[in-house]
Amino acid sequence: MRLTRVRTDLGAVPAEWSDGEWHAIDDLFADAPRRTGERFAADAPLAAPVEPRIVLGMAHNSGALDAELPPQAFAKSARTVVGPGDPIVLDPAVGAVVAEGELAVVVRRRARHLRAEDVAAHVLGFTIGNDVTAVDQIARDSLLTQAKNGDGFTPLGPWIETGLEPAGLGIRAEAGGGVATGSVDGLARGVVELLVYLTGVLELGPGDVVLTGCPGTAVPIGAGDTARIRIDGLGELTNPVVAAGGLQRGSA
Secondary structure, eight states, X not given: OEEEEEEETTEEEEEEEETTEEXXXXXXXXXXXXXXXXXXXXXXXXOOSOOOSOEEEEESOSSGGGGGXXXXXXXXXXXXXXXXXXXXEEOGGGOXXXXXXXXXXXXXXXXXXXXXXXXXXXXXXXXXXXXXXXXXXXXXXXXXXXXXXXXXOEEEEEEEXXXXXXXXXXXXXXXXXXXXXXXXXXXXXXHXXXXXXXXXXXXXXXXXXXXXXXXXOEEEEOTTOEEEEEETTTXXXXXXXXXXXXXXXXXX
């Protein structure tokens, strides 16, 4: 099942894809969501597919050598989440910035102290994440607050696929003429191991998002670029890059 949130004048509406159009539903996280009768065209403008309370990114998960290090997560403000077409806003004072194409896990229900066999039932599905990072700030802040929390620094979308098997999915990041490719299989730890670890540390809930890591899929971005992240089976997430004081973010 393909799920998203469609932008309307009254706010974002949860919807599922069927027969070439979006059908509004009552609950994105229900086991059997009910349609409300409202329909939207295939090219309707989409918001970020969820509004998370918690966004976590994985450090020490970009390649096989990271398996020798303990898992570690960093927090991103939920206010950094934007949807397809919304701008990534760059403040020149932060220095160099990269777009990082990552598989993003969307949590379905309250999740705490999960065992490996519990994980599938607690995952709604997967979407594309762009873990935008101000790389020059990393040396100045080991907790990554300065590096990870600029305006529009967590694009998500364009939709969630609920039946997708993450193993082997290819990832492509592109911006400003730069291209980087990789695979989910290049990560040190997979989705199950990550969710077991993270829910042993804190509670996650419906709509929360885990960015699984960047397997070499980072490209530099600058004002005027368009960041494009593509993941097999999930389509493409596209966001313009603007200088602070430029275009404003669209409504959720």
